[in-house]
Every structure is written in C-alpha cells, then in structure tokens.
Amino acid sequence: MIKIFSNKNKQLISSAPKYRTSFGDVVFVILNYSFFIIFTLACIFPFYYLLINTISDNDLVRKGAIRLIPKGIHFSNYLSLRSVNDLMQAFRVTVSRTVIGTALMVLASGLVGFLVTKKEMWGRSFWYRFIIITMYFNAGLIPWYLNMSMMGLTDNFLGYIIPGIVAPYNIILVKTYIESIPAELEESAYIDGASYMMVFRKIIWPLSKPILATIAIFGAVGHWNSFQDSLIIMQNNAQLYTLQHRLYMYLNQTTNIGQVMTSGNTQISASTQAALLNSKTIKYTISMVTVLPILFVYPFMQRYFEKGIMLGAVKG
Amino acid sequence: MQAAKTLKTSKDRIIDIIFYIYRFAIIFLVISLFIPGLNPAKISSLINSNMSLFTSGVSYSSLTSNILRAVNRGWVQNETFRTLYIGSMASCVGVIGAIIGGCMSLGSLKLRKLGNMITIVGNIISLFGFVGIAAAYMQLSETTNLERVEPSIPIGYFIIAGLVLLVLILSLILLIIQPKAGAKDIYELQQKYKLFLLMVPFVALIFVFSYLPLWGWRYAFFDYKAGGTLSQDNFVGLKWFRFLLENEATRRDIIRVLRNTLAMSGLGLATSWCSMAFAIFLCEIKNLRIRRLIQTFTTVPNFISWVLVYSFATLIFSSEGIISNIIVSRGGTAVNFLMNGENIWLKMLAWGMWKGIGWSAIIYIAGISGIDQQLYEAATVDGAGRFRKMWNVTVPGLLPTFFVLLLLQISGILSNGMEQYLVFENPYNTREIMVLDLYVYKLGINSGKIPLTTVVGMVKSLVSVTLLFGANKLSKWVRGESIV
Structure with a gap:
C-alpha cells in the first residue's frame, strides 16, 4: 500500500532552514498557532466540562452555573453509581468482554500471524488469502445477525467474544512484524530440535511483544467502546448489555433516572437519594466513568496507537 | 524395498480415494452439525427451529426453553428431553471423534490407523446418541396432545445418521484394507500438515463468521418472518x-x-x-x-x-x-x-x-x-x-x-x-x-x-x-x- 516512512529525518525538521522573519511570517505563525490552539481546546473542552459537572455541587449543576470552574467539589455522584443496578452489571459485562476478548484475540493473532509465515504449510497462501479477503466484503448486517442467532450466540455472552477472535487486519500486522525478525533465530532453534509451538512460545512471542501490545490496545478499546453488537444480538437479554449500550439508554431516557435505581434499597442516605434523582448529573457521571479508562490508558499507550496506524500502512 | 515404497500400487490408490471420501464425509458431518435445518434433535415443534444439533447438545436450557407449559400440562415429560439432550450430546461427541480421526488421517500409517480407531469409537457413541434421540421421539409420540407437540423425525436425522454410518463403514474398511503397521513405524505427521492442523480452528472460525453469513443471502428469495422457517412453500423468487x-x-x-x-x-x-x-x-x-x-x-x-x-x-x-x-x-x-x-x-x-x-x-x-x-x-x-x-x-x-x-x-x-x-x-x-x-x-x-x-x-x-x-x-x- 504505502511504503513505511523512515524516521531518520525527524530531527531535521526542527532544525530546518530558518526563514527570514518577515511580517507575513509573523502573521502566519500567529494564525497557525491560534487555529491549532482553538481546535485543541475544542477537543479537550468537552472532557473537562464533563468532569467539572460531575464533581461540582449538584444544585449549581442543575442551575447550569458551572461553566469553567468547579464549585463545591464532592464525589458523591460517583459513589451513588453503585446503586444504579444495571450499571454495575453492564460494567462487569464490559470489563469481562474487554479482558477475555482481547486476550483471545491477541493469542489468536499471534499464533496465526506466526503460522502464515511458515512457507512449508500445506496450502499456506490459500488459507492466508481465505482469512484476509474477509476484510473486503461482508454479507450485510441482517445475514450476520441471522447467522449469529443460528449459532446460538444471540443473548449469549460468547457472542461478544467468539466472532472477534480471528481479526484479519491484526493478523496482517503480526505477520509483517514477524517477517522482520531475523530468520536465523528461528532456524537455529529448529536445528536444536525445537518444535513449532516451542519456537512460537520462546522466540516469536517475546520478540513480537511491541506489535502484540499494539493490537491488544486497539482490541481493548474496540471492546470497551462496543455498542452495536450489544444493540443487535442481545435484544432479549438486558443482563448482557454493554456499558456503552446502557449509557445510550440513559442518555435517551426522558423520564427520571430514579426509576432505574434499586427499589427498596433503604440504606442510601437522603443526599445520595437526591443526587440519584438528579438525572442530569447521573448521566454525566456515567459518561465520565465510561470515558475514564480511555483517558487513563491513552497517554501511556499513545506510541502504540501511532505505531499501529503506521504499521497498517504496510501492505499485507 | 525402496522401489516398493515409492511405487504406488493400485491398492494404495484405492486407499487414497477412500481417504478422500472419508475426509469429505467428515467435513460435511462437521458443517451439518451447525445447520439448524438439519438438526436431528428437532423431533417436536416445541423445539426452537433456529437450533442446530451442536446447540442442542451443548445448551440444555435453550433446548428446553419452550417446553415449560407442555410439561406443566402433562403433555411431555422432562425425562424425554433429558434423553434427547444426552442423545444430542453423544452425537456431538461422536463427531468430535470423527474430526480427530480425520485430522490424524493426514499422518503416517500408524497414526492413520489410530485415527481410524478413534473415529470408529466416536461414531459408535454417535449412533448410540441417535438411538437416544429415537427413544425420545418414541416417548414423545405417546403424548396426549399430538397437535401441540407434533412429534416427527426430521429429515436431518436420516442425513446425519447416514453420514455417521458412512464414516463408520469407511473407517472400518480402511482399518482392514491398510497394511499392518510394522514395529518400526512411528506416529508421525508431516510438517506441512502439522502447521495446517494448527491453522484449522482459525480458518473454521473465519468460515463460520465471515463466509457462512453469505449463506443467509438465501433469505432474500423467501417470504420469511422472524422465527419461521424456509421451505418450498414460501419461496418467492425475485419478489x-x-x-x-x-x-x-x-x-x-x-x-x-x-x-x-x-x-x-x-x-x-x-x-x-x-x-x-x-x-x-x-x-x-x-x-x-x-x-x-x-x-x-x-x-x-x-x-x-x-x-x-x-x-x-x-x-x-x-x-x-x-x-x-x-x-x-x-x-x-x-x-x-x-x-x-x-x-x-x-x-x-x-x-x-x-x-x-x-x-x-x-x-x-x-x-x-x-x-x-x-x-x-x-x-x-x-x-x-x-x-x-x-x-x-x-x-x-x-x-x-x-x-x-x-x-x-x-x-x-x-x-x-x-x-x-x-x-x-x-x-x-x-x-x-x-x-x-x-x-x-x-x-x-x-x-x-x-x-x-x-x-x-x-x-x-x-x-x-x-x-x-x-x-x-x-x-x-x-x-x-x-x-x-
């Protein structure tokens, strides 16, 4: 597809030939900076605004008095989420599918990516194409749904996990990466009598950790953000809705969210009760809880994300 | 000795052909395990028509999801469905045996023979499973409310049982026709097949979730309502x-x-x-x-x-x-x-x-x-x-x-x-x-x-x-x- 770009010139950019500073340059720099600063603020302001509205005094929030600075900071909104029953269940479902689904996907991608580099496999290129070509077509939503229901995977937790195990795109990434590992490493192991699985476990797996981390991050974000499959295949089992699906339902709820609370939970204090009835802040808080893991993970994983998109530019 | 090994006798060729049929039969068997239209366990209209033999043999709760009312009214017994469940499960186990045998048929003589034996054992279990399904059908046909229960032996019963029998007979023939394994023979699988077999589960997953939905395109030619079935009657062509x-x-x-x-x-x-x-x-x-x-x-x-x-x-x-x-x-x-x-x-x-x-x-x-x-x-x-x-x-x-x-x-x-x-x-x-x-x-x-x-x-x-x-x-x- 696109040749991978070399990074050797990266430092040069900063020390690129200096312009003679003219009036036009100053104007350009100011305009350029202002555009990017405004756009960056537009990107982060919603996150910040969401945060301050969940930790500020609920009455002020209801009146719309919180705009830029949080007032009357408290965290009881977060604590009161515990008593929104379905939410905890959705949280458990989403965490489990993220952990299990990602782990299986990474294992499978690693193994298949390794296997398809083995030239001696029977029908290797055919099977590889058989997997890869599925990226470019799909039967459509309805046949897919009917197929899932035929497999008994509707209203079933496994419906979240099994279809995502073999991910063609990730297999391409892993395969490309493994091909860049010097072949001598593997060959010497085979000469010493190692089996394929041994080579995979002891050599390929540890050496491909960077790419495996990359696809793990992408997979986890995908699972965490999943909404469509919950909407389509879990129609009759509300216990299995994902967090995003629940959030979507709460956001669309015009009635008071108090209805979704556990009825008969008398241990909630009066203030929490009031907080719960304040559906606006609860919606905000649920949104915040849904976005927090992404925000926590993102700064540490940014280089993996970027590596992912760069590797994706390499033709499989 | 060397010449005898490389030269393919007509007997070898026959064995090869039988192996091809055998492997194809096993592949068909595996696919039919997942097709609801061929579910041999659908012996009554009380059973969800979207269930395949595999789901019937794995999930008791979905097998019996619709029978509660029928049990309460005394039309059917819970035992019947338990028999049916165990029967389906046995059939599935048998098919797993056949899969293992089919994979091993890619190996050396000794491995192939072992594979044949596993297939035979598996398919015998499978046949017992089919007997169990038949027994469940017998019990069902004594129901007091024939109209609501509608006991019937589905067409898939004969197809899958036929396939199981075919595989059983083929592996018996192979077991007899193949030469005896010498003392020096070892269990061995060629590298290329070993790698391929490691790949099979993933290829199967891709097939099931990316290619099989294409089979759902046939709904475009039928007058289908959710929960119904496809048959000659509601085929509507390009309507x-x-x-x-x-x-x-x-x-x-x-x-x-x-x-x-x-x-x-x-x-x-x-x-x-x-x-x-x-x-x-x-x-x-x-x-x-x-x-x-x-x-x-x-x-x-x-x-x-x-x-x-x-x-x-x-x-x-x-x-x-x-x-x-x-x-x-x-x-x-x-x-x-x-x-x-x-x-x-x-x-x-x-x-x-x-x-x-x-x-x-x-x-x-x-x-x-x-x-x-x-x-x-x-x-x-x-x-x-x-x-x-x-x-x-x-x-x-x-x-x-x-x-x-x-x-x-x-x-x-x-x-x-x-x-x-x-x-x-x-x-x-x-x-x-x-x-x-x-x-x-x-x-x-x-x-x-x-x-x-x-x-x-x-x-x-x-x-x-x-x-x-x-x-x-x-x-x-x-x-x-x-x-x-």
Missing part, C-alpha cells in the same frame, strides 16, 4: 427485488436514504484533504513539545465511542447544555440544538471531523517526516516561500498516500456505519440522517423485515466489492501499484 423497485413507498424511502448516504459520504470525500492540510500546518509549528501536545489532544476523540460523542453533544448543545445556559443567563430561552434537522449533513460532517481529523493526520505527519530534506533546501535556494514549498514539495510527497486513502474511501461510499447516525437520530432529523446502514438496521432488526433488508444488504455488498475492485484497477493503471 423482494421487484418490491424494492416497484413499491412506491419503499422506492421513495430507498431513494431518500441513498441520497443521504451519498451526500454524507460525498461530503466526507470532498473534505478528505483536510487531514492532509491539518498535518502540513501542524508541522509548521516548530516547537516540538507544543506540536506533540496538540497531536496528543486532537487524537483522543478518535478513541471514544459515538455514544460518548453524543453525550458530549447533549452536554453542550441540548436545552440543558452550556450554550443554552449562557442564552438563558442572558435572558433568552433554552434551545435544544440537537432537536433541529437543519443542515444535519454538515453537522454530522463536523462531528466526524472533530472525532477523526487528528487521528487521520498522523499518517500524513509521518509522511512529511519521510520527505527528503534536500528537496526543501533546494526549494529554499530557488527562492520558494513557505506556501510554495508546501504546495510544490510537501503536497506532492504526500499525494500517493492521499490517493490510496481516497480510493479506499470511495469503495466504502455506501458504508458510513450506523453508530454515529443512530445516536444522533431523532424525530426532527430522521429524514435527513437516515443512511443505508441505519435504514437496514431499523427495518431489519426493529421491524423484522428480514428478506427486504437482506436484498438491500446484498446489493450494497456487491456494489462495495465492485467499487473496491474498480478502485484497485484504477490504482494499478495510474500508479502501477495495487491497493488491496
């Missing part, structure tokens, strides 16, 4: 294709939906250069730390879901959002900007860009750092200014990347996904926001018009694949390089 073109209301809907889809994809295409421009201008910021910071913050929105984007939208634009707050505090009335269908295409484009532009710029940023610095120096010497260099050096350097991404985008012109439009949809904008994917979802999943939406999906898939190949051809022709 739904004609319906799509001839039914006035549907046709108008489709045209409107296509217009929305093409308009929004078209806007996306028309603005696809924006991320390139974003990257170029971002690289004009020479302070690396600030550039890095901007890059970090502008890529975050790409990783949040559309539901959260909608949450942000309500936070800012709804009647209790910040803009309405400001209007109210100035003495105006609160406005819910989301409940407004005006310019919805542009609004959707704006949200899409807010979410995606920083991310899609990354590839161009990397592209810029890959451009030869000497080109810039030469351009400077020739007296090119900032914009000249952008236009004459940077842009040409990025064009190949841009071109590939554009072609891929063109081939996806009909698929703009449904999540974004689903979350933003409301009665005020539904006419303009309804794209093809959302339309299929609403009509197929919510209203249960399965054949019609299958037709739509089918046409959409075919058009997309054609576009992709067309784009690929174009790319080969223009650049001499393919994109897929």
